[in-house]
Amino acid sequence: MNGFPLSPVPFPDPVPQPAPAWILWGLLVFTFMLHLLAMNFVVGGSVIGAVTARLGRRAGRPHHMALVRWLTDAMPIALAATITFGVAPLLFLQVLYGRLFFTSSVLMGWFWFAVVPLVMVAYYGTYLLAFKSASLGHWGSWIRWLTIFIFLVIGFIFANNMSLMLRPDLFRAIYADGGTAHGNFGDPTLWPRYLHLMLAAVAIGGMWVSGYGLICRPRRPEFGEWAMRYGARWFSGVTAVNLFMGFWFLFSLPGETMARFMGPVPVATFVLGLGIFAGMTTMTLMFLAANAPRPSPLVGCGIGGLLVTVVCMVLVRDQVRRGALATMNFEPVQWVEPQWFNIILFLVLLVAGTLTVVWMVRALVLAGRPGTEDGPVP
Amino acid sequence: MNYPIWQVPAPGLVIALVSIAHVFISHFAVGGGLFLVLTERRARQRNDALLLAYVRRLSRFFLLLTLVFGAVTGVGIWFAIGLVHPQATSSLINTFVWGWAIEWTMFITEIVAAMVYYYGWDRLPARTHLTVGWIYFITAWGSLAVITGILTYMMTPGGWLTERSFWSGFLNETYLPSLVMRTFVCVGLAGVYALLAASWSGDPRLKSKVARYAGLGWVLPMAVVVPLSLIWYLAAAAGAGIPAAEILGADGTGLPAILKALFTADGTTGHPVAQRAALTTIVAATGVILMTLFLVARRRRNYGPIFTGLLTFLALVAMGGGEWMRADLRKPYVIGGFMFVNGVRLPPPAGAIRAPADIQVNDPYALDVLRRDGMLAHARWSQVQPAAEAAALEEPEARAEALFRTGRELFKLACTKCHTTDGYQGIRPLVAGRSTSGLQTILGHLARPVNREGRETGWDDPDLRLATWRGRRMPPFPGNQAEQYALAVYLSRLGGDDRAGFERQQAHGSPAAGPGSGREETP
Numbered sequence: 001m002n003g004f005p006l007s008p009v010p011f012p013d014p015v016p017q018p019a020p021a022w023i024l025w026g027l028l029v030f031t032f033m034l035h036l037l038a039m040n041f042v043v044g045g046s047v048i049g050a051v052t053a054r055l056g057r058r059a060g061r062p063h064h065m066a067l068v069r070w071l072t073d074a075m076p077i078a079l080a081a082t083i084t085f086g087v088a089p090l091l092f093l094q095v096l097y098g099r100l101f102f103t104s105s106v107l108m109g110w111f112w113f114a115v116v117p118l119v120m121v122a123y124y125g126t127y128l129l130a131f132k133s134a135s136l137g138h139w140g141s142w143i144r145w146l147t148i149f150i151f152l153v154i155g156f157i158f159a160n161n162m163s164l165m166l167r168p169d170l171f172r173a174i175y176a177d178g179g180t181a182h183g184n185f186g187d188p189t190l191w192p193r194y195l196h197l198m199l200a201a202v203a204i205g206g207m208w209v210s211g212y213g214l215i216c217r218p219r220r221p222e223f224g225e226w227a228m229r230y231g232a233r234w235f236s237g238v239t240a241v242n243l244f245m246g247f248w249f250l251f252s253l254p255g256e257t258m259a260r261f262m263g264p265v266p267v268a269t270f271v272l273g274l275g276i277f278a279g280m281t282t283m284t285l286m287f288l289a290a291n292a293p294r295p296s297p298l299v300g301c302g303i304g305g306l307l308v309t310v311v312c313m314v315l316v317r318d319q320v321r322r323g324a325l326a327t328m329n330f331e332p333v334q335w336v337e338p339q340w341f342n343i344i345l346f347l348v349l350l351v352a353g354t355l356t357v358v359w360m361v362r363a364l365v366l367a368g369r370p371g372t373e374d375g376p377v378p
Numbered sequence: 379m380n381y382p383i384w385q386v387p388a389p390g391l392v393i394a395l396v397s398i399a400h401v402f403i404s405h406f407a408v409g410g411g412l413f414l415v416l417t418e419r420r421a422r423q424r425n426d427a428l429l430l431a432y433v434r435r436l437s438r439f440f441l442l443l444t445l446v447f448g449a450v451t452g453v454g455i456w457f458a459i460g461l462v463h464p465q466a467t468s469s470l471i472n473t474f475v476w477g478w479a480i481e482w483t484m485f486i487t488e489i490v491a492a493m494v495y496y497y498g499w500d501r502l503p504a505r506t507h508l509t510v511g512w513i514y515f516i517t518a519w520g521s522l523a524v525i526t527g528i529l530t531y532m533m534t535p536g537g538w539l540t541e542r543s544f545w546s547g548f549l550n551e552t553y554l555p556s557l558v559m560r561t562f563v564c565v566g567l568a569g570v571y572a573l574l575a576a577s578w579s580g581d582p583r584l585k586s587k588v589a590r591y592a593g594l595g596w597v598l599p600m601a602v603v604v605p606l607s608l609i610w611y612l613a614a615a616a617g618a619g620i621p622a623a624e625i626l627g628a629d630g631t632g633l634p635a636i637l638k639a640l641f642t643a644d645g646t647t648g649h650p651v652a653q654r655a656a657l658t659t660i661v662a663a664t665g666v667i668l669m670t671l672f673l674v675a676r677r678r679r680n681y682g683p684i685f686t687g688l689l690t691f692l693a694l695v696a697m698g699g700g701e702w703m704r705a706d707l708r709k710p711y712v713i714g715g716f717m718f719v720n721g722v723r724l725p726p727p728a729g730a731i732r733a734p735a736d737i738q739v740n741d742p743y744a745l746d747v748l749r750r751d752g753m754l755a756h757a758r759w760s761q762v763q764p765a766a767e768a769a770a771l772e773e774p775e776a777r778a779e780a781l782f783r784t785g786r787e788l789f790k791l792a793c794t795k796c797h798t799t800d801g802y803q804g805i806r807p808l809v810a811g812r813s814t815s816g817l818q819t820i821l822g823h824l825a826r827p828v829n830r831e832g833r834e835t836g837w838d839d840p841d842l843r844l845a846t847w848r849g850r851r852m853p854p855f856p857g858n859q860a861e862q863y864a865l866a867v868y869l870s871r872l873g874g875d876d877r878a879g880f881e882r883q884q885a886h887g888s889p890a891a892g893p894g895s896g897r898e899e900t901p
């Protein structure tokens with residue numbers, strides 16, 4: 001037996017990295033944040049939608065049903081956004097950490113590949129609910145719960161891969177086990193990481209609801225205020241539980257990684273501290289909003305607080321990764337030859353694309369709803 | 379060897395299934411976009427309410443098909459290639475990440491445009507609605523134009539091999555013919571789709587309108603220009619060193635030569651998989667043409683979903699065959715002239731750009747290194763006895779057993795990207811009844827480096843061609859002599875020789891010198 005003289009971390013390619021690491025990293029973090037916000041609408045919005053649909057079955061709850069309608073109609077769009085904003089971080093992740101990510105993906109095998117058919121089935125489910133909910137009858141609620149289940153499974157698969165890629169020390173044993181599908185079930189960070197993310201998704205789904213209420217308020221004050229309070233209740237209630245998950249996650253981390261947050265790495269300590277502070281502040285604001293006669297200003301501040309929290313927590317997650325990379329002595333690629341022309345072309349096209357998107361969406365929104373006096377009826 | 383192996387049999391089939399589905403939908407998404415705007419414009423200009431209602435219905439189905447199935451299978455290709463070819467995917471992403479990032483900006487715009495187009499039917503003024511349709515088409519085609527550069531690079535990497543620059547790989551020899559051909563395919567598929575959608579309608583007037591408009595205007599012209607562009611493409615590929623004719627078993631890349639070869643091929647030379655794929659494409663495409671002609675001439679007012687469903691299916695088969703053939707023209711490379719399907723790289727050609735002197739870039743997975751050190755010395759995930767140790771065991775039974783196991787691992791490392799034991803491209807029938815020494819000879823001749831004139835050359839020749847055993851498009855055996863012997867023992871055992879490895883190795887195939895020992899050293 002040759003007794004594995006080689007490291008379980010694959011060897012880098014003999015081709016240059018096409019951009020400085022900081023650009024790739026910045027784009028990874030930024031696009032992942034967009035992915036996260038959209039994903040939170042998908043996961044949180046559909047959980048809240050299903051529960052609300054149940055609560056709304058009792059007579060005299062038109063707001064519940066109006067909210068469910070909106071969540072259902074917007075779901076295919078949110079899922080499209082989740083996928084589209086998922087592709088970009090996938091690109092940059094593969095450049096920066098492909099050696100770990102491909103390895104953990106191969107070890108996961110079918111389990112990883114399952115994301116593809118699962119997304120497809122759930123996607124058609126959301127369209128079915130959006131386009132045909134009237135004719136679905138009680139099947140509608142089955143499909144609702146099925147899509148939620150699928151979303152939760154997809155999130156779980158991602159949590160497996162994102163945590164497994166940080167554990168090259170486990171790679172060999174998993175591979176030696178044979179077979180074509182594996183998870184990262186032996187890793188103590190898996191469950192707290194996953195539950196922390198999913199509860200955050202539901203909380204942020206609540207924030208989406210409050211945000212929607214804020215937007216609706218000028219035209220439909222009663223519904224708007226109700227939605228703000230209702231979303232605020234979801235946010236503050238779920239976040240109160242999620243604080244514990246966050247600490248569980250922190251304490252499940254390997255010692256060296258956890259230690260980064262306790263002072264020796266100032267950035268890590270700072271983003272975690274600010275993140276917890278911003279998160280608790282947001283929770284308090286939303287708790288107050290849930291019971292306030294005029295929730296709008298509180299919700300507005302809450303959205304601001306949440307954005308700070310999300311930025312911090314994404315950076316905390318990045319620090320967890322950096323901790324693991326440091327522990328395994330992951331060597332960044334030395335040979336860097338930036339393709340400046342392409343980088344600039346990308347940025348130019350990104351701006352052009354964004355402007356085009358804004359123009360199209362604006363045209364649609366300004367045109368108003370069909371049949372209203374402010375929209376043209378052909 | 380660098381990455382663990384996902385141990386599904388014939389993993390290439392996973393990629394093939396996902397990508398054929400995706401390619402079909404995505405081409406159709408491009409052509410369909412053009413069809414929608416042009417038809418909407420026509421309907422509005424002529425005040426044709428029937429046609430307008432038809433386009434509108436089409437757009438919902440279009441949304442569901444392209445945004446969901448198209449986008450998700452596209453993501454599926456990423457997942458599949460990362461699982462099956464991590465080494466190649468890593469190399470591609472490092473070279474082309476900005477290409478994909480640029481494509482991503484178009485992808486976002488494209489998706490939003492498709493949604494605004496669909497949700498905007500009653501809300502947007504006609505002109506704005508048409509503009510959104512055009513935005514959709516332009517960005518969708520832009521995505522195609524970007525991806526085609528990367529796909530064609532994988533077969534004909536052009537100047538990239540020595541210059542290692544994005545654009546010299548992107549704008550390679552087969553880029554333009556491929557882009558033109560794919561654009562035509564998009565248009566043709568849009569016509570097929572229009573017929574399929576019209577076949578559900580109960581209105582004979584609409585049917586006849588669409589039959590003439592889409593059948594005569596969209597499908598048939600493309601049925602003529604697609605084969606023409608295919609010939610251009612094959613000629614360009616041949617010019618770039620792809621032995622297209624040899625692979626198809628033909629005398630040249632002209633249409634008559636290829637047709638003759640395909641209909642008479644007996645599988646003894648060339649690459650039978652590619653030949654079957656090409657034949658399938660030609661038969662199916664002919665079927666598409668004949669069915670469309672029949673529909674337009676005889677069934678204009680009353681064609682139904684079964685007829686058009688079959689037509690669509692044939693178009694899918696034609697396209698699938700074409701993609702399959704393209705993938706096989708590339709064999710045995712996954713990235714032409716750079717990396718073989720099993721992840722083994724060629725040494726950089728003489729004169730290639732290298733890393734700056736202060737940066738050390740090693741490549742343990744280059745062919746010359748693997749032949750020198752043996753595959754197992756660099757196989758990060760293997761846990762078997764090195765071949766030389768196994769061959770040195772005294773006790774015959776233990777020796778045969780150890781050689782068998784080591785050989786099996788080597789087979790896994792070097793061959794299972796394409797071969798299974800008994801299933802798809804099964805190896806057992808191919809080695810049945812062969813002796814260990816005969817197999818050693820074959821392994822030594824799987825692929826040899828030759829130059830344009832067919833003379834023996836080094837692996838780092840910038841003008842490298844491959845002379846493959848019976849034109850089978852195999853990569854060279856990437857291990858040392860002892861490993862070649864162990865693999866031969868494994869294979870002959872598979873082929874039925876239970877005594878393989880029991881005899882001590884004869885001088886004929888000794889680890890030091892043997893047939894096929896062409897240890898082409900490179901500087």
Ligand code: HEM
Binds near residue numbers: 042
């Ligand atoms: C409903 C669908 C989806 C859900 C619920 C979902 C959920 C998640 C979750 C929970 C994570 C964080 C995992 C962790 O850190 O432990 C994640 C990360 C990620 N997701 Fe998604 N995802 C979905 C679809 C997709 C798709 C389709 C793609 C790609 C095309 C994608 C790309 C990514 C990437 C690249 C990351 C990691 C980014 C990084 O580590 O920096 N996701 N996703």
